[in-house]
Amino acid sequence: MSARPRTAKVWLLALTVFLVGIDENICTGILPAISNGLNVSMASAGQLTTVFSAVFALWAFTMAAWLSRHARRRALIVALVVFTLSNLVAAVAPGYAALFAARIAMGASCATIVLLCSRLATEITPPDYHGRAVGIIFMGISASLVLGVPLGMTLEHWAGWRAVFAAIALASAPLVFVLWRALPSGTPPAALTLRAYVRALAQPRRLAAQGVTIAMLGGHFTLFAYLVPYLQSLLAPSPDTMSLLFLAFGVAGVAGAWLGGWAADRAGPVASLLGCPSLFLVAMASVPLAAMAYQGDAWQVALFLVAMMIWGALSWSISPVVQNYLIRTAPQDAEANVGVNVAAMHVGVALGAGTGGALVDANALGLTPWVGCGLVALSVMCAWMATRTTRLAL
Template structure:
């Protein structure tokens, strides 16, 4: 039963994260259908990310004592509702509201499901179970955008959300039948929740997350129109490209975890951020053919996702007794970074009338992450000397 339970929760996480990423591949189609600019359509990413970052933690806090199974079922119900709203959106406003539903419900489900995994398996199998669950999240990075492009090109972008709604319904039924009742926990006092912000090492770590997420999102939100505008890439080629980029995100994630152990957190963070920034700064210059574009974007994506597991390791080291809160807040900060990046990228597109400048702006934002990393590691060195 435990294995089937983990698989159900994992597929649910895959669907939840896919709902966030799927939009990046169809932002141009949505802009055309609703007759809005690409910059405005890109704010759908901002809506999801802000709802995830702000709304999901509030809901999770308010439902801490509730049965975890019921919370997951409730989250999936609203997740299905959000996808159906996206499917039948008569105008852009309704679609924007649906993104808020998806951001909150998808975020609540993902976080609660991750916690549920730890309660469904014995301690000696926890690592393997968490590895399986995170594979679902990683798989969404590989398949989320290309699936959205394929389904949208074959049928319509609306049907991509319709498919998510149908699959989520099956997962909801499976969880209702298979997952046992999982009691809630005592709520974390507010004083304990804000205590992490008194730790300079953690706060600087959050700034790294914020800037790398914002820089990444500034460029990635408008990547499809960027490739279409610079190298005139067609839909079929974009689908393959997005799949390749997903693989590089997985490679980067694995390399970041390996680097944190073998090379140290500081070296891995510095190297990943530096490559990330330079790849974005060089992208508009080097992107003259499809081949050079794919190579440079792959380097960018791979280096970007090296940073995430390294920072997770960093936060665990800083709060070894209770890392959950620090990690949860880091996820919220990352989503806020994504929201800021999508919003700022849209502003740049509106101001310049082109998407070709978004990588340059994104690269400059990532450089701020490097500065934050310098401060972060400096604090660590001073504490060691003390």
Template structure:
């Protein structure tokens, strides 16, 4: 069981690195391409929108193919997109290449989660899926800081060449270690699509979009915040980004434990604390020590809600595991895209970086509102189920 899951985790590491590393290279890419910081930040939005639309479409298009074939095709698409990123002569080509690389993201994790659960067997599926997703958190600790350092030293294109090599390694490991799994039953798309009619499923996706979207309104522009607001030197950036990765890992582990404790109260607490933190960060980002601690806390508090949001979506769409996993990845990235776009819009209209943090607080508060609405509907549904049972017992 372990080698196939490790193959998926290596793939997740490569995907996570290319998704997040642009934030660490934003000033260099803007200078080289001759665009503004807000325009360079839209490369994050472009990637995220590629995940949003590409994930569900590719999941449906490849639903009847063997899962190993799907994983290899998607990783090949990911390699091609990043190769084009490394070779892109201008901003428009780079944006197109980012979208191509992103198309594989959501559907890869959707298919990978199904494969991981099947390979692990009954009673170990959740552990296997969690192990696969550790590739993403390791990417924030190692891939992004190292990719940032490589880009600062050899130019940002070198980082994408490194991601291409990671993708090739992941493809070879998948080809060698992931079994064919031809016995897996193909998902019934009609049944999975019908799940989207359920209000709680739509609320769960909305909770993910807004609950995580605020993080990227700030984190997309974290390098100029650190250099222009906190006046940190460029040589310190990769180390500070490693702190974000450490915070994200701790937050993911903490969030998983809290979600296992009591899912909805844990999400409400996590989102309320995150929204409040962004208000404080807006006032404190000019101080170097506070900014560095704030980067760690963005990772810790931002990712503390991630396991709960993933669990809530899959829980509410239990009849559609493939589509639920894929759509929730799309929801995370729609939040990423929206957050990065909000930040770019504010900066383009002359707002300062503290305004981004206040906007992040508002976006997170919207996610909190959707979570409270979902919890209320859940309690009301349980009361309505209990009331007839009481009436029958008295009758």
């Protein structure tokens, strides 16, 4: 197969996870509307992100072995059908409990989709393209912030939050047929064994690399899950301005996902794993510092926007960096390692959203970026532990 068809299929997979990314992050953008619409607290509405990520993490970890025994195309189609139906349920949910249940189904189906798309992207591309292939997949997720979340916020402003979930369901339904025709049926790869998971979890360096993902995304989502109320408390932006801020954040995220994949291939797995969380710590700390200096002047607005975009860019670079490191250091266990990492991503998201929710409940919204920085500092330590015995080898 030539490089062009392979690349085209990777981009199709990226389009699929683009919709998944909208579902995962949309509650962040419409948090106040859900809180008011269902008459629940802001922290309770924020837990819709937490439960999504917790289910995502548990499902990705426990189901990776089962998925390895089945043809990927069929499993992907089934997951897309469940994804579509769960969004329809969310759109008509009569109360918080029903929406909470729909988010559980979304988390499980989205975990399946991301896990399958990440592995398919590396299977249909040559080894020297793996980092960029995974980067393209996560560009799909970060692109959901560029188009999905701002458009979702705009749609919510005009038609209500239920219309957002209905629109996601209507957009995802055609992909069921497109992917069925575009992807080869294939045969399932060799089934994962318990021994492969034991190796993935028993190696200290691999566990430390997974810790980079958990701690860095945990720190990120401590603030990001409550970014709308945080920005409202600082800047009091209009709905249109808020959408533009998320648009800028998302554009930076797309660039960061590509940059992470490029760095993983060009700079090497060790240098990129060490550099990414270190740079992210500096970038995240710059956001509250820029906010503290904000007095409404144009140059201060620009400074805050630049800090926010750098933070956004680096936040989405970690997934291709860590997954490329795991694939390169243990190619024989790539399936198990990537499955664990997809779960680890959402352990981090759940950790961050839960931590941020606890701070919001304690009326400490302003502390979310600083507590997040503390978690990111742990990711820097994990990166050092993961690479200290492999610097010469790689």
